[in-house]
Amino acid sequence: MNGTMRFLRRVAPQIATLAVVLLLIGFVFPGFFDLSFANGRLYGSPIDILNRGAPVALLAIGMTLVIATGGIDLSVGAVMAICGAIAASAITAGYGLPATLLMALGAGLACGLWNGVLVAVVGIQPIVATLILMVAGRGIAQLVTEGTILTFTNDGLAFLGSGNLLGLPTPVVIWLSMGALVTLLVRRTALGMLIEAVGVNRRASMLAGVNARLLLVTVYMVSGLCAAMAGIIVAADIRGADANNAGLFLELDAILAVVIGGNSLLGGGFSLVASLIGAIIIQSVNTGILVAGFPPEFNLVIKAVIVLVILVVQSPAIHGAGVLFSFARRSP
Amino acid sequence: MNARMLPFYATVVIFLIAYAICYIQFPAMLSTRVIGNLLTDNAFLGIVAVGMTFVILSGGIDLSVGSVIAFSGVFIAVMLRDTSMHPLPVFALLLSITTLFGAAMGLTIHALQMPPFIVTLAGMFLARGMAYVLSVDSVPIVHPFYEWVQSTYWLMPGKGRLTLIGGMMLLVFLAGILLAHRTRFGTNVFALGGGVQTARLMGVPVARTTVLIYALSGLLAGLSGIVFSFYTSAGYSLATVGVELDAIAAVVIGGTLLTGGSGFVAGTLIGVLIMGLIQTYITFDGTLSSWWTKIVIGALLLGFIVLQKGLVGLTGRSAGTAGGR
Numbered sequence: 001m002n003g004t005m006r007f008l009r010r011v012a013p014q015i016a017t018l019a020v021v022l023l024l025i026g027f028v029f030p031g032f033f034d035l036s037f038a039n040g041r042l043y044g045s046p047i048d049i050l051n052r053g054a055p056v057a058l059l060a061i062g063m064t065l066v067i068a069t070g071g072i073d074l075s076v077g078a079v080m081a082i083c084g085a086i087a088a089s090a091i092t093a094g095y096g097l098p099a100t101l102l103m104a105l106g107a108g109l110a111c112g113l114w115n116g117v118l119v120a121v122v123g124i125q126p127i128v129a130t131l132i133l134m135v136a137g138r139g140i141a142q143l144v145t146e147g148t149i150l151t152f153t154n155d156g157l158a159f160l161g162s163g164n165l166l167g168l169p170t171p172v173v174i175w176l177s178m179g180a181l182v183t184l185l186v187r188r189t190a191l192g193m194l195i196e197a198v199g200v201n202r203r204a205s206m207l208a209g210v211n212a213r214l215l216l217v218t219v220y221m222v223s224g225l226c227a228a229m230a231g232i233i234v235a236a237d238i239r240g241a242d243a244n245n246a247g248l249f250l251e252l253d254a255i256l257a258v259v260i261g262g263n264s265l266l267g268g269g270f271s272l273v274a275s276l277i278g279a280i281i282i283q284s285v286n287t288g289i290l291v292a293g294f295p296p297e298f299n300l301v302i303k304a305v306i307v308l309v310i311l312v313v314q315s316p317a318i319h320g321a322g323v324l325f326s327f328a329r330r331s332p
Numbered sequence: 333m334n335a336r337m338l339p340f341y342a343t344v345v346i347f348l349i350a351y352a353i354c355y356i357q358f359p360a361m362l363s364t365r366v367i368g369n370l371l372t373d374n375a376f377l378g379i380v381a382v383g384m385t386f387v388i389l390s391g392g393i394d395l396s397v398g399s400v401i402a403f404s405g406v407f408i409a410v411m412l413r414d415t416s417m418h419p420l421p422v423f424a425l426l427l428s429i430t431t432l433f434g435a436a437m438g439l440t441i442h443a444l445q446m447p448p449f450i451v452t453l454a455g456m457f458l459a460r461g462m463a464y465v466l467s468v469d470s471v472p473i474v475h476p477f478y479e480w481v482q483s484t485y486w487l488m489p490g491k492g493r494l495t496l497i498g499g500m501m502l503l504v505f506l507a508g509i510l511l512a513h514r515t516r517f518g519t520n521v522f523a524l525g526g527g528v529q530t531a532r533l534m535g536v537p538v539a540r541t542t543v544l545i546y547a548l549s550g551l552l553a554g555l556s557g558i559v560f561s562f563y564t565s566a567g568y569s570l571a572t573v574g575v576e577l578d579a580i581a582a583v584v585i586g587g588t589l590l591t592g593g594s595g596f597v598a599g600t601l602i603g604v605l606i607m608g609l610i611q612t613y614i615t616f617d618g619t620l621s622s623w624w625t626k627i628v629i630g631a632l633l634l635g636f637i638v639l640q641k642g643l644v645g646l647t648g649r650s651a652g653t654a655g656g657r
């Protein structure tokens with residue numbers, strides 16, 4: 001009971017932000033919350049938000065863990081492009097669906113391993129280490145697709161991007177189950193606590209017997225795996241791999257989702273659920289601007305303003321001032 | 333020899349070796365024409381990379397510069413199309429806008445204690461968004477002043493052309509070198525990169541320096557936008573996507589530590605030239621595809637980062653033994 005209360009208190013700001021954003025959209029566009037059931041799945045703007053938010057939500061899962069260790073993974077957008085390209089080229093080369101998925105996910109894990117080794121073994125700063133793959137990754141993806149937009153017609157692969165499962169679009173089912181799986185994995189075992197320990201103080205956690213090196217490599221590999229899933233979904237959705245634009249700037253959206261989720265960029269305590277709500281907030285803003293009929297030109301400006309407002313509200317300086325204020329009131 | 337200078341020397345040596353390899357394969361590479369084009373084609377990147385060097389030296393990062401360049405181009409094009417103003421006052425107006433924009437980001441970073449990464453990310457969205465608001469289409473620039481600037485060049489021996497924008501880049505680098513290594517502001521920037529707490533205790537005005545650093549980056553991004561508009565004769569809100577990454581890569585290849593506190597503005601110039609050289613080589617070769625540029629730059633980044641890591645480890649160890657004695 002106590003744990004539930006603590007959890008609710010942790011995600012309350014994110015849920016409140018999401019509610020405000022959704023209510024605003026509902027106010028401008030009354031039919032926003034209408035849901036209908038047709039052709040074996042639910043339809044409606046809220047479902048659309050969950051569906052379109054799938055790539056950022058998946059990236060946010062891995063990014064939350066990476067940021068909790070005090071790191072950052074800038075390469076996820078490029079990894080998405082690589083894995084999408086590998087999936088598309090494998091399926092057009094005649095490999096079966098299982099082999100294709102294995103290759104694409106394996107590539108994601110390999111990218112994660114590369115980042116993890118640079119960070120944990122070579123000891124390079126995470127932002128610098130992942131910058132390398134961020135710059136080179138898109139080149140590698142273009143190497144795979146040979147500079148073209150590689151299209152495919154395989155229905156099995158396309159199902160992952162645009163099919164329905166259990167009355168929901170497949171991407172929604174994928175990110176919800178991945179989120180649930182990783183949450184259970186880190187919260188029902190000591191893994192989550194160990195990750196937080198490494199994030200708070202790597203040296204101290206190593207002295208306390210945590211295998212920080214292995215843990216860091218694993219966390220970056222989870223991030224690579226999530227990026228691979230996001231890349232496959234994006235490629236499957238458009239039935240093609242676009243090495244230039246797939247996942248472009250999504251690393252920034254994913255980091256933003258984690259920050260909106262109230263997780264500190266300095267590492268330590270984290271909440272996956274809050275990050276996922278953060279990802280849905282970002283997508284709600286994107287969809288909301290569209291359905292509210294703002295000219296699309298204003299999309300980025302509005303997004304920037306919302307980001308700034310959220311950042312100011314969460315700023316440590318403001319919190320510090322708040323603490324001072326309450327202290328000052330209490331002292332007389 | 334000073335270990336701090338090693339990354340810089342390594343950059344220079346790599347540049348010379350790379351140029352030698354290019355020369356052996358294509359003797360025409362060693363002509364003032366190619367050098368002139370190298371300077372002209374990379375002028376906008378070089379100018380923005382000078383600002384990025386200061387930001388990175390202070391331990392920060394500025395993700396907004398690519399968007400600011402695009403905004404500058406669109407702003408100039410729209411102003412010249414819709415008003416009868418001469419380009420020069422438009423430039424002055426633009427530079428004051430981008431400088432204030434940078435200063436506002438620096439102020440936010442300092443006052444709210446937010447990571448520069450996130451604040452400049454918001455700045456990146458804002459600048460790109462403002463460019464869209466001004467115009468979503470590519471706006472051509474037609475003005476006699478533009479034609480005059482574009483046709484003005486100094487004919488180097490060997491018929492190479494040093495254009496005004498190429499010369500402008502060299503001037504900005506010269507000013508940047510003097511500012512970084514010969515002024516109090518430059519020393520403050522280095523001190524900030526070494527550690528904010530230490531800098532504050534030493535009496536560095538942290539707030540003023542942070543604001544000035546990002547204002548300088550904004551100013552140079554605006555100047556780079558002007559140069560880019562001369563280069564393309566148009567303003568387009570989707571232009572220069574990802575230039576911030578190229579600039580960061582040039583700074584790192586140029587031997588500046590991404591953690592801040594150590595580096596050289598001159599190294600950044602070599603970094604920009606190395607990146608330009610790779611592109612020129614691919615153009616000369618004709619069979620290589622453009623994506624090799626990104627892969628080679630990624631490999632170079634890896635090499636330099638590992639080199640710096642090794643050097644930092646070495647100097648750290650020797651300092652440790654010195655302290656032990």
